[in-house]
Amino acid sequence: MVAIIDYGVGNLFSLVSSFRAIGAEAVITADPKVIADADRIILPGVGAFEDAAKKLRDSGMADIVKAEVAKGKPLMGICLGMQLLFDKSYEYGEFEGLGLIKGEVRPIAEVIPADYKIPHIGWNALDFHGRSCKLFKYINEGDHVYFVHSFYAANCNEAMVATAEYGADLTAAVADKNVYGCQFHPEKSGEVGMKILKAFCELEA
Amino acid sequence: MITKRIIPCLDVRNGRVVKGVNFEGLNDVSSPVELADYYSKCGADELVFYDITASSDGRQIFTDILCETAKKVFIPLTVGGGINTVADFDRVLKCGADKVSVNSGAIRNPGLIEEAAKLYGDQCVVISADVKRVDGVFRVFAKGGRENTGMEAIEWIKRCVDNGAGEVVLNSIDTDGVKGGFDLEMLDAVCNAVSVPVIASGGAGCIDDFTTLFKTLPKVDAGLAASIFHFGEVSIKDLKTELKANGIPVRL
Numbered sequence: 404m405v406a407i408i409d410y411g412v413g414n415l416f417s418l419v420s421s422f423r424a425i426g427a428e429a430v431i432t433a434d435p436k437v438i439a440d441a442d443r444i445i446l447p448g449v450g451a452f453e454d455a456a457k458k459l460r461d462s463g464m465a466d467i468v469k470a471e472v473a474k475g476k477p478l479m480g481i482c483l484g485m486q487l488l489f490d491k492s493y494e495y496g497e498f499e500g501l502g503l504i505k506g507e508v509r510p511i512a513e514v515i516p517a518d519y520k521i522p523h524i525g526w527n528a529l530d531f532h533g534r535s536c537k538l539f540k541y542i543n544e545g546d547h548v549y550f551v552h553s554f555y556a557a558n559c560n561e562a563m564v565a566t567a568e569y570g571a572d573l574t575a576a577v578a579d580k581n582v583y584g585c586q587f588h589p590e591k592s593g594e595v596g597m598k599i600l601k602a603f604c605e606l607e608a
Numbered sequence: 609m610i611t612k613r614i615i616p617c618l619d620v621r622n623g624r625v626v627k628g629v630n631f632e633g634l635n636d637v638s639s640p641v642e643l644a645d646y647y648s649k650c651g652a653d654e655l656v657f658y659d660i661t662a663s664s665d666g667r668q669i670f671t672d673i674l675c676e677t678a679k680k681v682f683i684p685l686t687v688g689g690g691i692n693t694v695a696d697f698d699r700v701l702k703c704g705a706d707k708v709s710v711n712s713g714a715i716r717n718p719g720l721i722e723e724a725a726k727l728y729g730d731q732c733v734v735i736s737a738d739v740k741r742v743d744g745v746f747r748v749f750a751k752g753g754r755e756n757t758g759m760e761a762i763e764w765i766k767r768c769v770d771n772g773a774g775e776v777v778l779n780s781i782d783t784d785g786v787k788g789g790f791d792l793e794m795l796d797a798v799c800n801a802v803s804v805p806v807i808a809s810g811g812a813g814c815i816d817d818f819t820t821l822f823k824t825l826p827k828v829d830a831g832l833a834a835s836i837f838h839f840g841e842v843s844i845k846d847l848k849t850e851l852k853a854n855g856i857p858v859r860l
Contacts, residue, residue, distance in 0.1 A: 416704045420679045450729055520803055522731055522774070525829065526611045526653055526859045547611060547859040549684060551731045568609055591684050591706065593648060 405429040405604065406441035410462045413449040418481070421590035425597050427604045435467050442608035444471055448483030452494040452508065452554070455483055465501060472503060477581045477606040479538075485577065485584030486554060494554050503582045506559025511552070515570035522553040527567040527587075529575055536564035536578050537606060538585075541598035548575070548587040548595055555586065581606070611857045612822050613653035613830035614844055615686075615807065616837040618643060621660045623669040625838070640673050644681045647837070650844040652683065653859060656709070656777075656832065659689030671703050678704020688736055692716065697724050701732070709734035709777060712750045714768060715757055725772025730804075735773035737765055739794060740781035746794060753781045761794075762801050769802045776802060777832065779809040787813025787836070790821045795828055805829040812836055815850045822856045 405422050407415055409431045422429035429445075432438060446468060448455050459465045472478050480488045489500045492508035500508070511523055526547040531539070550567060556574040566572035567587070577584045583603065589596035619626040624638045644655050657677070659670045667690065678685060687700040688709035697708050708728075714720050714735060725733045738749045739761040746761035765776055778798050780791030790811045799806050808821055809832040818831050836842045848858045 414701050414704075416675075416702065417678055417682065417706070420704065421682050424680065424682065520805055520829075523610070524731060524775070524805055525613055528609065528611075590682055593683050596682060 404441045405443050405445060406438045407431045407445045407447060408438070408464055408468060409433045410455075410458045410464045412455050412458060412483070413447055415447055418445065418447055418590045421597065421600060422604070425601050425604065427600070433462060433464060435463075438467055438471060441476075443477040443479070443603065443606065444468060446478060446480040446484035446487060448481065448487060450483060452483065452486060452492040452500075453496060453498050456487060456492075456498050456500060459487060459501075469501060469503070472582055475581055476608060477603065478503075478583065479603050480582075480584040481590070482552060482586060482588055485586055486556060488577070488582060488584050489556055489559065492554065504556075504559060504562045504577055504579050504584065506556050506562065506577075508554050509557045511555045511569070511571075511573060514555070514557075514573070519570045522551055523567075523569045523573065524551045525549070526592075527569060527575075529565045529567060530572065531565055532563070534564045536576065536583075538576065538578065538583055538599050538602050539565070540602050542595050546595045548585075548589065548592040548599075550575075550587045552586055556584075609857045611653070611859045612828075612851065613807075614651070614818070614847060614858070615654045615656055615830050615832040616647045616652050616844070617656040617658060617809070617832050617834040618838075619658045619660050619834065620670055620673065620689075622666050623673050626660065641676045641680060643838075644677045644685075647844065648681045648683050651848055651860065652844055654684040654686065654830070655681070656686045656688060657705075659687065661690065667699075671699055674700060674703040674705060686734060688734070693720070694724050694727060697728060697732075701728065707732055707734050707775065709736040710773075711736040711738065712752075715748065715750045715759075718767075718771070721768050721773050722771040725774070730772050730774035733773050734775045734777055735765060735768035736777040736779065737761060737768075738779050738781055746797065749781060753779075753784075762797055765798055766801050769804050773804065775805045775807065777807045777809055780811060783811030784809075786811055789813065789817040790831070792821070792824055795821075795825055799825060799827040807832050809833070812842070815842055815847050818847055819851060819854050819856070822851065823854065
């Protein structure tokens, strides 16, 4: 069973539907017992980092997620949920993240050419840079996934497993032991996205 | 590299797709759920559902249809039509919509875009503008293109983007339905005025119209059309294959 962490941000309808579509049981929950019983955890998120990080802490979900990860349970952060995995973010200030993956979140404006539009929105191709990731076992380099973001994970070269080219190589996915993160939205990335979710559901819990 | 998006638009009234369609292999050609699934499988990059229902009963049917679609179709979904308040945003976002497009609602209440962008983020708010030349000036029309608001279009669109609209759908009334190609002059004016993605709408009649659009105006991010897809005049797969052959980045 997949526990999708509910901490009061974003709309989780598509996410829960996408897991059900691939035959996985998924629940939206903030119940520590349900999260402890789940085989794997999804940390979703849209909106602003500061607000989301605060809600994650204030709801107690931050400690619960960290404790489950420490037991070896697979965790995947999606979009802002991925950014929350890092040490800190420079989105309109400087804020602490969960510190599960080394690196920081910075504005894409710092690295892309001035005539590129912000946010980076639309379908972009994944580059693997010769790295492999269990999440990508059913997809190929060059497959397209759907992005919507204005900030990106920087200084995370050790954990980086895919980038997307948008005037610069923007971190598209990260992995460190049982912690995974996708900047793009697998639940909105059609068949390719479903294959990534399927691979996540097959990770050993 | 980011790809150009191809977006079919479905007009929905009382739970049915309004314009007729003739696809083989579809049991129910006017079911929005089936048609959305079909387009997704054909390679559509995004879908727009446009609610043209007038009654509140129809509204409920529309949101039910939206939920059914979002359970089955996993590409971005934009919803427009009848969006007048943030409660309307909430209603469709809860059913799986990713973006909400506002048109007459923003004209009536210019604070709507700012309010919605603060609550849901700029990426969620799309300004859809129906624009027509009147005595050589681009004017914004309301009520499905029937009423001249008198507002100059480029200024209006700029103001909407400044207030938080994260994307622009520009529908040229002058080229809409003519099938003679997109309104390149109008699109160019909008692309030069805003820095958010611009979606071209109105005028596509054949594959070449899309090729010309993206070749002439590389700043345009997406092409939207309805009847040419619904009537099978242009298949999305053929369209994208042809675009790729012309060096235009697409998701195939």
